[in-house]
Amino acid sequence: MPITNKISEAIHHRNWKELKGVVPFLEPSELAGLILDLPNGDQAVLFRLLPEAVAAQTFSYLDHDVQQSLMAQLGQREVAQLLNGVSPDDRTAFLEELPAPVLQRTLQLLTDDERAVASTLLGYPEHSIGRKMTPYYVAVQPDWTVSQVLTHIRRVGKKSETITHIYVIDSEGRLIDDLGIAQILFAVEEVTIEFLMDRQYVSLRVTDRQEDAIAQFKRYDRAALPVTTDDDILVGIVTADDILDVIEQADTEDIQKFGGMESLDLPYTKTPLLQMVRKRASWLIILFIGEMLTATAMGYFEDEIAKAVVLALFVPLIISSGGNSGSQAATLIIRAMALKELTLGDWWGVMRKELFSGFLLGTVLGSIGLLRITIWQNLGWYDYGIHWLLVAFTVFFSLIGIVLWGTISGSMIPFVLRRFRLDPATSSAPFVATLVDVTGLVIYFSVASILLRGTLL
Amino acid sequence: MPITNKISEAIHHRNWKELKGVVPFLEPSELAGLILDLPNGDQAVLFRLLPEAVAAQTFSYLDHDVQQSLMAQLGQREVAQLLNGVSPDDRTAFLEELPAPVLQRTLQLLTDDERAVASTLLGYPEHSIGRKMTPYYVAVQPDWTVSQVLTHIRRVGKKSETITHIYVIDSEGRLIDDLGIAQILFAVEEVTIEFLMDRQYVSLRVTDRQEDAIAQFKRYDRAALPVTTDDDILVGIVTADDILDVIEQADTEDIQKFGGMESLDLPYTKTPLLQMVRKRASWLIILFIGEMLTATAMGYFEDEIAKAVVLALFVPLIISSGGNSGSQAATLIIRAMALKELTLGDWWGVMRKELFSGFLLGTVLGSIGLLRITIWQNLGWYDYGIHWLLVAFTVFFSLIGIVLWGTISGSMIPFVLRRFRLDPATSSAPFVATLVDVTGLVIYFSVASILLRGTLL
Numbered sequence: 036m037p038i039t040n041k042i043s044e045a046i047h048h049r050n051w052k053e054l055k056g057v058v059p060f061l062e063p064s065e066l067a068g069l070i071l072d073l074p075n076g077d078q079a080v081l082f083r084l085l086p087e088a089v090a091a092q093t094f095s096y097l098d099h100d101v102q103q104s105l106m107a108q109l110g111q112r113e114v115a116q117l118l119n120g121v122s123p124d125d126r127t128a129f130l131e132e133l134p135a136p137v138l139q140r141t142l143q144l145l146t147d148d149e150r151a152v153a154s155t156l157l158g159y160p161e162h163s164i165g166r167k168m169t170p171y172y173v174a175v176q177p178d179w180t181v182s183q184v185l186t187h188i189r190r191v192g193k194k195s196e197t198i199t200h201i202y203v204i205d206s207e208g209r210l211i212d213d214l215g216i217a218q219i220l221f222a223v224e225e226v227t228i229e230f231l232m233d234r235q236y237v238s239l240r241v242t243d244r245q246e247d248a249i250a251q252f253k254r255y256d257r258a259a260l261p262v263t264t265d266d267d268i269l270v271g272i273v274t275a276d277d278i279l280d281v282i283e284q285a286d287t288e289d290i291q292k293f294g295g296m297e298s299l300d301l302p303y304t305k306t307p308l309l310q311m312v313r314k315r316a317s318w319l320i321i322l323f324i325g326e327m328l329t330a331t332a333m334g335y336f337e338d339e340i341a342k343a344v345v346l347a348l349f350v351p352l353i354i355s356s357g358g359n360s361g362s363q364a365a366t367l368i369i370r371a372m373a374l375k376e377l378t379l380g381d382w383w384g385v386m387r388k389e390l391f392s393g394f395l396l397g398t399v400l401g402s403i404g405l406l407r408i409t410i411w412q413n414l415g416w417y418d419y420g421i422h423w424l425l426v427a428f429t430v431f432f433s434l435i436g437i438v439l440w441g442t443i444s445g446s447m448i449p450f451v452l453r454r455f456r457l458d459p460a461t462s463s464a465p466f467v468a469t470l471v472d473v474t475g476l477v478i479y480f481s482v483a484s485i486l487l488r489g490t491l492l
Numbered sequence: 493m494p495i496t497n498k499i500s501e502a503i504h505h506r507n508w509k510e511l512k513g514v515v516p517f518l519e520p521s522e523l524a525g526l527i528l529d530l531p532n533g534d535q536a537v538l539f540r541l542l543p544e545a546v547a548a549q550t551f552s553y554l555d556h557d558v559q560q561s562l563m564a565q566l567g568q569r570e571v572a573q574l575l576n577g578v579s580p581d582d583r584t585a586f587l588e589e590l591p592a593p594v595l596q597r598t599l600q601l602l603t604d605d606e607r608a609v610a611s612t613l614l615g616y617p618e619h620s621i622g623r624k625m626t627p628y629y630v631a632v633q634p635d636w637t638v639s640q641v642l643t644h645i646r647r648v649g650k651k652s653e654t655i656t657h658i659y660v661i662d663s664e665g666r667l668i669d670d671l672g673i674a675q676i677l678f679a680v681e682e683v684t685i686e687f688l689m690d691r692q693y694v695s696l697r698v699t700d701r702q703e704d705a706i707a708q709f710k711r712y713d714r715a716a717l718p719v720t721t722d723d724d725i726l727v728g729i730v731t732a733d734d735i736l737d738v739i740e741q742a743d744t745e746d747i748q749k750f751g752g753m754e755s756l757d758l759p760y761t762k763t764p765l766l767q768m769v770r771k772r773a774s775w776l777i778i779l780f781i782g783e784m785l786t787a788t789a790m791g792y793f794e795d796e797i798a799k800a801v802v803l804a805l806f807v808p809l810i811i812s813s814g815g816n817s818g819s820q821a822a823t824l825i826i827r828a829m830a831l832k833e834l835t836l837g838d839w840w841g842v843m844r845k846e847l848f849s850g851f852l853l854g855t856v857l858g859s860i861g862l863l864r865i866t867i868w869q870n871l872g873w874y875d876y877g878i879h880w881l882l883v884a885f886t887v888f889f890s891l892i893g894i895v896l897w898g899t900i901s902g903s904m905i906p907f908v909l910r911r912f913r914l915d916p917a918t919s920s921a922p923f924v925a926t927l928v929d930v931t932g933l934v935i936y937f938s939v940a941s942i943l944l945r946g947t948l949l
Contacts, residue, residue, distance in 0.1 A: 258715035275732035286743040294823025303828040329808035347804040351786035366751025371760040464921040
């Protein structure tokens, strides 16, 4: 069987192992020949499985027509599906970044829809800047005159998403400066770009996380920022209005995690019912299993409850106060971390602040609880027994302890998660509440056993 | 006492009532004379207290120097403080919008810091677009030629925040079109702007809510949008990067409300400790008082608990499951509403979806609970008594009821709040949990009294 048939077959059977065994032993010139003989579609698949350096050389061996056709194939849904079927293990070895010049031209060639398809197989991780960039920008070279630049802008500027800035690249396509359009319009027409340059510029990398780009946009107040590969080759721009979506999506994820569930990939209205139930069930079950410890804890205190049923009455009130104060603290810290107002190193400052807040809040709630029992007892609305004052003080001290404990847990768990490189947003309100519920019961019954020993217990 | 002294005194004694008694009877020409005689600072205060139409006329009577000085005073902290001292009642009557031409020139005259000061007294409500706009844009008139426009851009474009679009205004300053810069660069130099116009444009109003502008930016993919007064007079632009802050701030508010507290006005690290405690305490207290109903409910079932202490063991587990499922549902709906994916009319669709989800989730948790009791009992880890199977089924049916009820409450409360024009984000996780805790107890003990009547109860 000729090698092209073998390769075609391997592609159609998704036999990546076999391909991996053959491809590395072929020269770029041989590969170029093979690609020529392969059917449309398969060409692109084979090409995308080459290591970056080999791909660049192979590409240069191909005729202009074949190059064009190859790039166009990268926007085809079938090709994308095939390549997306490559297992994650093979993927890291295979799908390296496209050679920059191929990438650049491919992006410009595809329509918006095709680009969305292609973006998954350009090798950029999900949520990376590479997935957000568009190829519509104006790039010029240092030896061009202002009048040449203006002519160029007239030619390509119409498609450009923004021409507030134009980008200066060297002969290899490396970004070396950005210039405000006003600088160009302001300059004498015979002057060369070199003369206007200060070689100071701001840029993003294709592999940067989209969320990290938010800070850059805020810091530099730009309508768009250029995007380069790791070798500084300019391959696209990202506009501020595209970053709006990034912020909203990131916040949606945080909010949903915070509400105690896996984040949905689609809007609520578009998420299939069963998929949504699955995403909600997983966290609900984890929380439920965690909360089962409360039954264990309560079981441990069953004798106390039997002796003093009055203690059971305040269980929901007391543990929910711990959960509420904990979820307040967790919310504040998680959001402050997301906005980069707080970093790991701030944990001690936060701890001090929360110790004080927790104590104050606990005292306030404790006093209200104390007052509640006193009033109900003395107005005859409810009879908590002859030791009602001891019960009231049990509630008072328990609330101080539990609110303090909830506040500290809620504020520190996000730091712990971040320390272990987990997403702080996972320390959701329900998660903190569950944790505090179990420990809250222990605090409550411990305080009770101290205060009520010899009387009720 | 001459009238200028009287006015000066009234200003310094913040005697707005007296000013209100005098000012309406004066002619614009007289007012212009008075302003001339007033000391610096007082001039601006008096001017800002005039109704818009009178202010416009008075302004036109003043010399250019005095006009300039008056506008500069609007950026002074002292003037802002004085005017901010006007009580909200008087404010609506007094501080009308500045006449558009004055506004426009004032904005351009002030530095960024001064503009921030002035923004509070320009009469635009907090969170309105008026507070976010900058005056650095390029506006041209229809009878200008392209070459005139290019000269103009060279002159003012350097200060402009973006020149992706330039704005066409008529002789009264009304916005009548926007043109892409490429259209200008592409055109023949002798052509007039009129020739390029299509009179189609997108704009924001100064009084629009900042949050509503987010949608506009997303829809039109623009780097900047022009801002007009209600009479279509162009007064500024808002750039997409400034909207980034708006989104983050809006989301922070929602998240903090969702965490069960009033939103902070400042970042966590910059909020004074006592102010933060106050903001957290108010909601904690409300929730605590709501949660006190659990003690009442538990009191109502005290006899049942005394007879079957085993029931108390599962109280935290059962009510927290209702709270967790409720907070999941609330999070989903609140976020979908904030992103305008759901409107009031969608409540029935959501209800159907949540009925099904709630029933499914409840059955899952109920089964785990049933299993837990069965396993513990049969492996001898805990003795729930001879009627353990009845207890297990009480837990099973209660969980179905409570999770279903939590899911429905959590998803419907945001709709109810929105219906009454309240912020859906107020239906925070702790708020929903509190509500479900109380009703959850009733469900639990009702199921118990049905299933256990004649055996344990």
